[in-house]
Amino acid sequence: MPTRRRRAGGERRTAVLDAVADVLATRGYENTRFTDVAAAGGVAISTLQTYFGSREDMIIEAMQVYTDREVAALRAVSDAETDPWRRLVGLVDRSLHNSESTRRILVEFWRSAMRDDELRDHSAEVWARYRAPFLAAVGEGARRGDFTLAHDAEAVTDFLLTALAGLIVSRVQRHSTPTPTDFRVVLLAQLRLMLGLEGLEIERDEER
Structure with missing residues (x-):
C-alpha cells in the first residue's frame, strides 16, 4: 500500500501529529x-508543508498514527491478562472508556475512509488488527473449554465490535445513550450468553 508518511521531523514531527489530532x-x-x-x-506553516506536503496528507497521517496507537493500546490490554473472560472484559472496558477526543478522531477516520482509497485500505488493516485480540480471546476460551459458544467465534466478535462502534458514533453525535457503565452491564450480559457462561450477574469489581 502506498503511504503518505515521510521521514522529515523526527520527534518534533510526532509532537506535531499530536497537535493535528487535537485540532x-x-x-x-x-x-x-x-x-x-x-x-x-x-x-x-512552512514547517508543516515540509513535513507533510498537503493539508490532506497531514490529516490522514495523523489519523493513521492515532488509530495505530489505539490498536497498540488494545494489544497491551490483551497481553496483560491470561484469562480469556477477564481479557474480554478488559478489552471492552478499554473501548468503553475512550476519551471524547479519541471517539471524535475515530469517527472522522471512518468518515474519511469512505472517500480516500489509501485510508480505506488502512482502515481495513486497522479493523483487522483491532479485532484480533477480541477474536483471539473468544477462540482461546472456546478451546480451553471455558466458553461454550452459541455462535462461532467470528460472529461473536463481530457482534461485540459492532455494538462498541455503534456506541462511539452515538456518543459523538450526542444522541441519548446509556452511560458506559449501564451499557457495559447489558453488553457483558449478552456476551456471557453467547459464550455459554452461567449467570448474567456482572461483578462491579471486574470493571477497570
Whole structure:
C-alpha cells in the first residue's frame, strides 16, 4: 500500500501529529487547516508543508498514527491478562472508556475512509488488527473449554465490535445513550450468553 508518511521531523514531527489530532478532534476533517495546527502546535506553516506536503496528507497521517496507537493500546490490554473472560472484559472496558477526543478522531477516520482509497485500505488493516485480540480471546476460551459458544467465534466478535462502534458514533453525535457503565452491564450480559457462561450477574469489581 502506498503511504503518505515521510521521514522529515523526527520527534518534533510526532509532537506535531499530536497537535493535528487535537485540532481534528475539535474542528473535524474539513475544517482542520495548516493555520490551526500551526497555532496549536507552535510550529510554522512552512514547517508543516515540509513535513507533510498537503493539508490532506497531514490529516490522514495523523489519523493513521492515532488509530495505530489505539490498536497498540488494545494489544497491551490483551497481553496483560491470561484469562480469556477477564481479557474480554478488559478489552471492552478499554473501548468503553475512550476519551471524547479519541471517539471524535475515530469517527472522522471512518468518515474519511469512505472517500480516500489509501485510508480505506488502512482502515481495513486497522479493523483487522483491532479485532484480533477480541477474536483471539473468544477462540482461546472456546478451546480451553471455558466458553461454550452459541455462535462461532467470528460472529461473536463481530457482534461485540459492532455494538462498541455503534456506541462511539452515538456518543459523538450526542444522541441519548446509556452511560458506559449501564451499557457495559447489558453488553457483558449478552456476551456471557453467547459464550455459554452461567449467570448474567456482572461483578462491579471486574470493571477497570
